[in-house]
Every structure is written in structure tokens, then in C-alpha cells.
Amino acid sequence: MHSEVVASRSADQRDSRESRNGNPHLDAVSLAIIEQLQQDGRRPYAAIGKAVGLSEAAVRQRVQKLLDQGVMQIVAVTDPLTVGFRRQAMVGVNAEGDVEAIADALSDMSEVEYVVMTAGSFDILAEIVCEDDDHLLDVINKRIRALPGVRSTESFVYLKLKKQTYMWGTR
Amino acid sequence: MHSEVVASRSADQRDSRESRNGNPHLDAVSLAIIEQLQQDGRRPYAAIGKAVGLSEAAVRQRVQKLLDQGVMQIVAVTDPLTVGFRRQAMVGVNAEGDVEAIADALSDMSEVEYVVMTAGSFDILAEIVCEDDDHLLDVINKRIRALPGVRSTESFVYLKLKKQTYMWGTR
DNA sequence: AACACGGCTGCGAAATCCGTAGGTCTCGGT
DNA sequence: ACCGAGACCTACGGATTTCGCAGCCGTGTT
Structure with a gap:
């Protein structure tokens, strides 16, 4: 049937401290719960419980904690094209001075969906979602080019999105 | 209070065909529903109904349809770092020959989270999620470099993720 | 040993979900 | 003009789920 996750109780309870990088530690059961919710964010707690070998209430408490801790969020994700955003691009930015401040400024723009600071020939990568070319x-x-500290940018206009998953932790 | 979406009934019903690009057309009410679920994927249908001015059953039917059509999905998304993936990178690929075939090959790799074909100095951008540097x-x-047709690659290792939203359609 | 704490179970009440029946409007065919 | 099909909505009762809480059980601390 569906692979039960049998976790020795005592092992579970030992594992609920913080790991050294300050991130909440996730045991196998919590990972299994996340996997369930990655397949269907609205799956009932009882069904999840059956799959991972926990009671409904326990699953509910764990999910609530994972949400509170910010480990995961349960959200609707859409295909930008069908929602009316026809132009997307990744923009590589070269910056001088306070790079993080520039990244913050980019993050404040509503058209910017994704911002990451990188090592390599760009200091920042930002994904832009727009309605049309003019936008x-x-x-x-x-x-973006008007931000102080931005030395240069290079744009990669999206032609075709081939893959987009939300399956982190599911391997 | 919360901004009600008042949509003239007759206008709604007229709007439920396919638009010319084959994508399902979304009226203001469906967009409002999506917005609600982007804030909380588990929000009850009745609460959404109150916010958008529809009955519980109507919301339920619309949500089901949006899911069936693939316009949106409701899923758990996680912070890769807390789930044990410590190294991420964006890889720009230059390719020759059948670029789309290469994009497909990249898409088949489980470590590759995101693949997009682009215009600009890279033909493909791919986001990689790994456990450590060796991986x-x-x-x-x-x-990746072993794939036939891949001329060169350039990597941008992630130093710090600054923004990641799933708010398409919410502006 | 006693106690605090975190995590799980069980349970009853409240809220939600689900299927379905029935109404309205639009469009298209006869 | 009329009728039927289709899309979409509301209403409603029964099944299911969610929710809060009391109680139990290991673990670690004093």
C-alpha cells in the first residue's frame, strides 16, 4: 500500500531541538507530512495521519508548528501566463557598494518575484514578472538601472518555461 | 472592511469562454479567489465566499475547476535550507543544436528545480538544488556539461535568498 | 523523586466539505 | 419564437473534518 513511516517514538522526541545553524530540525515524520502537502495542500489531517502513522491531532499540531516556524507555507501557485503576465525575465545585476541594500530595494518592487544574491559574474539575480514588453x-x-549602486544589468527574457516544481525535500 | 468584489452577474457568465490563446479566461472573481488562496491555501470556502461575494458551493466549484484546468495548484512550499539542501545555484547554459531537447534533459534531473529557455547570452537557465558542494x-x-549539445555553462552559486513570493496575479 | 516540558492520543462540539437538486441566464438550432 | 443544452449560481442536509482540551508518557533537570 502506501509506504508507512514507522518511527520509533523515543527517537522522534529526542530529535526536536534546534540544529546548530539555528534552523528547526526536521525528522522523517515531518518530512513525510511535508511531502503529503506538496502533493495536495488541502489534504485532510486524518488522511495525512494515516499515511505517516500519526493521529489526526498530532499531524495538525505538527503542521501548525511548521507553518509558525516558517519551514513551509501552504499557498496557491499559478501559471503566470494564464493569469495575464506575458513577459518574464531574469535580470543579472552587477552592483557596487552595499549589495544587500540593492537586493532589498529590488525585493520591494512588486514586479520582482525572486531575488537572490550570488557568487559569480553577477552579484544579484532577480526574476521579473510583467504584463507586457512596455512594462x-x-x-x-x-x-532597476536607476538604483544607486547598480553598475550594469543583463536581461534574459523568458521564451519558454520548461519546468517548475515545488518538490524540495521530496527525493 | 475587506474589499468586496462586486461583479455584475451577467458580465461574469458571459466571460467564461476560452480566450484566443487557448488559455482559460479568468474573471475578476476567480482572480480574487486565487488571491485568497495565495494568502492561505487552506482557507475555508465559506470564508473565501464571504470575501469575494459568492456562496460556499460556488467557490468550491470554481476552485475545483481552476485546479482541474491547471490554472493553479495548492501546495506546500518549503525553505530549501531548512529541509537540508544547503547549496543552490543558477546555471546558465549555452547550447547548440536542439536546445529544447537539452532543456528537456535538464528537466528530467531531480536536482533541477526550474528550467527556462531564454533570449540573451544564455539559451537556458536552470536552478539547481543540492545537498552540499560535492553534490x-x-x-x-x-x-549537465556531459549533455550532448551543451557548449558551455556558467554557474551562480546562491549566497542569500532575499525574496521568494508566489503572488502572481495579486497586484 | 518530583517536576516541567514536549509530543502524542482520544473525544465531543463546532465548522467545513461535499453531493445534489433546482433556478436563472445565454447561446444556438429548428 | 420557442425549446434544449450548457454554464453557473444558491440552498440544504448528511458525512467528514477541524478544533480545543484533558490526560498520558518519555526525557531531562533539579
């Missing part, structure tokens, strides 16, 4: 042009040229 | 190195050098 995209405006964001890149007028707003 | 990352292995994926990039042994598996």
Missing part, C-alpha cells in the same frame, strides 16, 4: 522595459530601464 | 559539483560538471 518590462519600464521596470528594467527606469527602475 | 552540486557533480551535477554541473558530470551531468
Whole structure:
């Protein structure tokens, strides 16, 4: 049937401290719960409990804790194209000075979906979601390049999205 | 209070065909429903109904349809770091020949979270999620560079994730 | 030993979900 | 003009789920 996760109780309870990097530690059962919710964010607690070998209430408490801790969130994700956003691009940014401040400024823009500081020939990568070419042009040229400290940018306009998963932790 | 979406009934019902690009058309009410679920994927239908001005059953039917059509999915998303993936990178790929086939090959790799074909100095951008440096190195050098048609790659190792939203359609 | 703490179970009440029947409006065919 | 099909909504009762809480059990501390 569905692979039960049998976890010795005592082992579970020992594992509920923080690991050294300050992140909450996740045991096998919590990972299994996350996997269930990655398949269907609305799956009932009782069904999850049956799959991972826990009571409904226990699953509910764990899920609530994972949400509170910010380990996961349960959200609707959409295909941008069907929601009316026809132009997307990844923008590589070269910056000088306070790079993190620039990353914060990018994060404040609503058209910017994703910001990450990187090592390599770009200091920052930012994903932009726009309604049309004019909108995209405006964001890149007028707003991003105008930020103080931005030395140069390079844009990669999306032609075709091939894969997009939310399956972290499910391998 | 919370901004009600008042939609003239007749206008709604007219709007439920396919738009010319084959994508299901979304009216204001469906967008409002999506917004609600982007804030909390488990929000009860009745609460959503109150917010968007529809009955519980109507919301339920719309949500089901949006899921069936693939317009959205309700899933748990996690912070990769807390789930044990410590190294991430964006890889830009230059390719020759059948670029789409290469993108497909990348998509088949479980470590590859995100693949997009682009215009610009890279043909493909791929996001890699790995457990450690060895794993990352292995994926990039042994598996990606080994693909026939891959001319060159450039990697951007993630230093700090600054923003990651799932708020498409919410502006 | 006693106690605090974290985590699990069990249970009853409240809230939610689900299927379905029935109404309205629009469009298309006869 | 009329009728039927289809899309979408509301209403409603029964099944299911969620929720809060009391109680229990290991573990670690004093």
C-alpha cells in the first residue's frame, strides 16, 4: 500500500531541538507530512495521519508548528501566463557598494518575484514578472538601472518555461 | 472592511469562454479567489465566499475547476535550507543544436528545480538544488556539461535568498 | 523523586466539505 | 419564437473534518 513511516517514538522526541545553524530540525515524520502537502495542500489531517502513522491531532499540531516556524507555507501557485503576465525575465545585476541594500530595494518592487544574491559574474539575480514588453522595459530601464549602486544589468527574457516544481525535500 | 468584489452577474457568465490563446479566461472573481488562496491555501470556502461575494458551493466549484484546468495548484512550499539542501545555484547554459531537447534533459534531473529557455547570452537557465558542494559539483560538471549539445555553462552559486513570493496575479 | 516540558492520543462540539437538486441566464438550432 | 443544452449560481442536509482540551508518557533537570 502506501509506504508507512514507522518511527520509533523515543527517537522522534529526542530529535526536536534546534540544529546548530539555528534552523528547526526536521525528522522523517515531518518530512513525510511535508511531502503529503506538496502533493495536495488541502489534504485532510486524518488522511495525512494515516499515511505517516500519526493521529489526526498530532499531524495538525505538527503542521501548525511548521507553518509558525516558517519551514513551509501552504499557498496557491499559478501559471503566470494564464493569469495575464506575458513577459518574464531574469535580470543579472552587477552592483557596487552595499549589495544587500540593492537586493532589498529590488525585493520591494512588486514586479520582482525572486531575488537572490550570488557568487559569480553577477552579484544579484532577480526574476521579473510583467504584463507586457512596455512594462518590462519600464521596470528594467527606469527602475532597476536607476538604483544607486547598480553598475550594469543583463536581461534574459523568458521564451519558454520548461519546468517548475515545488518538490524540495521530496527525493 | 475587506474589499468586496462586486461583479455584475451577467458580465461574469458571459466571460467564461476560452480566450484566443487557448488559455482559460479568468474573471475578476476567480482572480480574487486565487488571491485568497495565495494568502492561505487552506482557507475555508465559506470564508473565501464571504470575501469575494459568492456562496460556499460556488467557490468550491470554481476552485475545483481552476485546479482541474491547471490554472493553479495548492501546495506546500518549503525553505530549501531548512529541509537540508544547503547549496543552490543558477546555471546558465549555452547550447547548440536542439536546445529544447537539452532543456528537456535538464528537466528530467531531480536536482533541477526550474528550467527556462531564454533570449540573451544564455539559451537556458536552470536552478539547481543540492545537498552540499560535492553534490552540486557533480551535477554541473558530470551531468549537465556531459549533455550532448551543451557548449558551455556558467554557474551562480546562491549566497542569500532575499525574496521568494508566489503572488502572481495579486497586484 | 518530583517536576516541567514536549509530543502524542482520544473525544465531543463546532465548522467545513461535499453531493445534489433546482433556478436563472445565454447561446444556438429548428 | 420557442425549446434544449450548457454554464453557473444558491440552498440544504448528511458525512467528514477541524478544533480545543484533558490526560498520558518519555526525557531531562533539579
